[in-house]
Each structure stands twice: as structure tokens, then as C-alpha cells.
Amino acid sequence: MIEMFHVYKAYPGDPPVLTDINLRVEKGEFLFLTGPSGAGKTTLLKLIFCAEEATRGQILVGGRNVARIRESAIPFLRRNIGVVFQDFKLLPHRTVEDNVALALDVLGVPRLQARERVRGMLKRVGLEHKADVLPLKLSGGEQQRVVLARALVNEPTLLLADEPTGNLDPVRTLEIMDLLRDVNVRGTTVLVATHDSTLLSRYQKRTVRLEAGHIVSDEDGVKAARRMVGA
Numbered sequence: 001m002i003e004m005f006h007v008y009k010a011y012p013g014d015p016p017v018l019t020d021i022n023l024r025v026e027k028g029e030f031l032f033l034t035g036p037s038g039a040g041k042t043t044l045l046k047l048i049f050c051a052e053e054a055t056r057g058q059i060l061v062g063g064r065n066v067a068r069i070r071e072s073a074i075p076f077l078r079r080n081i082g083v084v085f086q087d088f089k090l091l092p093h094r095t096v097e098d099n100v101a102l103a104l105d106v107l108g109v110p111r112l113q114a115r116e117r118v119r120g121m122l123k124r125v126g127l128e129h130k131a132d133v134l135p136l137k138l139s140g141g142e143q144q145r146v147v148l149a150r151a152l153v154n155e156p157t158l159l160l161a162d163e164p165t166g167n168l169d170p171v172r173t174l175e176i177m178d179l180l181r182d183v184n185v186r187g188t189t190v191l192v193a194t195h196d197s198t199l200l201s202r203y204q205k206r207t208v209r210l211e212a213g214h215i216v217s218d219e220d221g222v223k224a225a226r227r228m229v230g231a
Contacts, residue, residue: 001027007057030184033193035210041193082151084161090135097131140167
């Protein structure tokens with residue numbers, strides 16, 4: 001599903017954000033990206049989504065080299081990728097339902113079918129009662145769940161989530177993580193960037209740790225969980 005070969009990312013005048021990244025993620029895998037703030041987790045996800053361009057290296061997503069993809073081809077690539085980033089990018093003057101439906105409108109899904117799917121997804125994230133509310137009327141945690149619903153409503157083959165539980169209370173955090181796990185079981189490849197060690201211990205998925213732009217460890221979930229608790 002994803003292959004990265006000797007990938008670098010740097011901005012003029014600044015130290016490299018990512019250095020010699022080599023990573024392979026299989027189709028249907030669930031992977032945690034972890035590490036301190038500034039380690040490069042968000043940038044790595046943005047390279048996969050073509051929101052940033054690599055300075056050097058090759059990136060394959062579904063067999064396509066996104067490091068060399070034409071700009072005109074990027075929207076087609078993104079149709080199969082769900083994205084949850086920390087900057088929500090919700091349309092402030094459109095309702096929750098309209099924001100979630102946007103992904104389906106772009107794909108040309110018939111309106112009635114789209115609305116049924118949107119309502120079902122809002123129910124899954126616990127926001128069916130907020131369908132007609134504007135985003136600015138929601139809490140940060142509720143906005144986070146709207147973004148997640150928007151990312152999942154078109155049933156993507158790949159989901160990229162950057163701190164998807166960062167604004168949620170512990171109960172809602174587990175509900176959202178269980179939803180991501182269920183989506184993964186159904187076949188979606190899931191990459192979650194998080195610094196929350198309790199999630200890594202609870203879900204025990206493959207964990208790749210970044211520090212200062214380098215991959216410093218790549219462990220299966222059980223081994224990573226044991227190391228975190230000092231076993």
C-alpha cells in the first residue's frame with residue numbers, strides 16, 4: 001500500500017524535517033506513528049497525501065509514485081484516501097451534515113444515497129443529533145469527530161489520522177479508536193500519528209517511532225507495548 005525509499009524533506013535554511021525515511025506499510029495494516037512534537041510525524045503523513053513534496057526519495061502509494069505525480073492527478077489519488085489532520089478545515093457556513101457530505105458530492109454520489117451514508121456515519125461517531133448544526137457551534141472534540149466522519153464516509157482504502165483523539169475525553173477517545181480499529185478490520189489501511197502512549201499500549205499495533213526526523217524504531221505492537229511498560 002505504501003512504500004518510502006530514502007525520503008528526505010527539508011525547507012531552505014532549516015534543519016531537515018525528515019531524513020532517509022525507509023518505510024513499508026502493507027495493505028490492510030494498522031500502524032501507529034509516534035514520537036515527540038516536531039519529530040516529523042505530520043510531515044510524513046502530508047507527503048503520503050501529496051500535501052507536501054519530498055525533497056528527495058521515492059514514495060509509492062497504491063503502486064503510484066506520488067513523488068512524481070502530476071498536480072492534475074492528485075485529486076484522483078485523494079479520492080481513496082481519508083485524512084484527519086489537526087487543522088480541521090471545516091466549512092464554517094455549512095452544517096455538519098453538509099461538511100461530511102462534501103466528500104460524497106465530489107464523487108458524484110446521488111444526493112439521497114449520500115445523505116443516508118452521512119447520517120449513518122454521524123451516528124457512528126455520536127453526532128447524529130448535531131447534523132443541522134454549524135461547526136462553530138461545536139466543541140473542539142465534536143469538530144474532531146466531524147472531520148473523522150468526513151474522512152470515513154467515502155469508505156477510503158487508506159486513512160491518515162494526525163492526533164485524531166487529541167481533543168477528546170478518555171471515553172470518546174476509546175470510542176473513536178475502536179471505530180478506527182473496526183474500519184481497519186474491514187480492510188482500510190490505517191496510519192495514526194499520536195504521542196499518547198496509553199493508546200499504543202491498549203491497541204498493540206505496529207509502532208514506528210520518529211525522533212528528529214529519523215525512524216529510530218519499528219516494532220510490532222506487543223513488543224512496543226512491553227517496552228513502554230518496562231517489561
